[in-house]
Amino acid sequence: MRVSATMVAFRSIPHPAHSKHSAALRSVFRAVCAALALAACAVAPQxxxxxxxxxxxxxxxxxxEKFPRRYALxxxxxxDVQAPRLRLLPQQNRLNADMDVTASGPLLQRRYAGAFDVDFALRYEPSDRTIRAHxxxxxxxxxxxxxxxxxxxLDIYGPQLAQQTLSEVVLHQLRPQDLxxxxxxxMQPSSITxxxxxxxxRFEPKAAP
Incomplete structure (x- = not known):
């Protein structure tokens, strides 16, 4: 019985060469997995x-959310300007805003209804991460x-009114997690198409400090 127990104990000890080979394979496997994970993290965000x-x-x-608005001339x-109806103008790389307007006041004997039509380009404002009219x-x-x-x-105040109506309005604000x-x-926001x-x-590399 003692001899048999010794033989069993001896057989349970792994061969040194086999252990080294298995350890090497495990190391290689872990290295490959780590490399693939790093590659996925690097490529996907970019x-x-x-x-x-x-x-x-x-x-x-x-x-x-910013309308209606009233302006005194x-x-x-x-x-009184109602919320703009936005229209995309891809060929001009601009947006169009069509707004319902009503006018009243000492110069007028009654209320008048009409429309205010403006188009504009877009710019990014980095101080508050907003997209604004330009x-x-x-x-x-x-x-x-x-x-x-x-x-x-109205002809005199038209451009000024357009500036007040749309330049103060945020079209979109990017969240901190978006950036x-x-x-x-x-990288930082650059062109808007x-x-x-x-x-x-679209984003471009930040300028060197």
Whole structure:
């Protein structure tokens, strides 16, 4: 019985060469897994961070929260502006905003209804991570039946009104987590492209300090 127990104990000891071989295989396997994990973490964020998409619905919802708005023109006329209806203009790389407007005040004998039509480019504001209107152009500010004196006043104040109406309104604000990955990769928002489905914000490497 003692001999048998010794033989059993002897057989349970792994062969030194076999143990070294298994340990080496395990080390190689762990190294390969680690390399694949690192590659996945490195490639996926870079591919994602090259662009950020904003849908037309997202912008429409953000703008609607800031309206209606009232503007006083020289103490003689008040304009009430309703939420813009945004339209994408991919060929011009711009957006169009069509707004319902009503006018009232001492210069007018009654309320007048009309429309305010503006198009604009877009810019990124890094201080608060927002997308804002830029290079505004007034296409039309129409109030049906308006008296000539009041109509001339609107022509004068039109560009200023467009600036106040849209430049103060945030079309979209990126969250800190939206920029966490590209910021970690040393990238920042650069160009904004208008497409058929929305905006595409692309990233570029940050300038060296």
């Amino acid at each position: 591919a994602w961070a090259q662009s950020y998409t904003i849908s037309a619905e997202q912008m429409q919802g953000a703008v609607a 020289g103490g003689l006329m008040n304009l 290079q505004l152009h007034v296409n039309a500010l129409r109030l049906e039946g308006l008296q000539p004196q009041a109509a001339e006043m 966490a990955v590209p910021d970690g990769l040393g 208008v497409t058929d489905k929305g905006l595409v914000v």
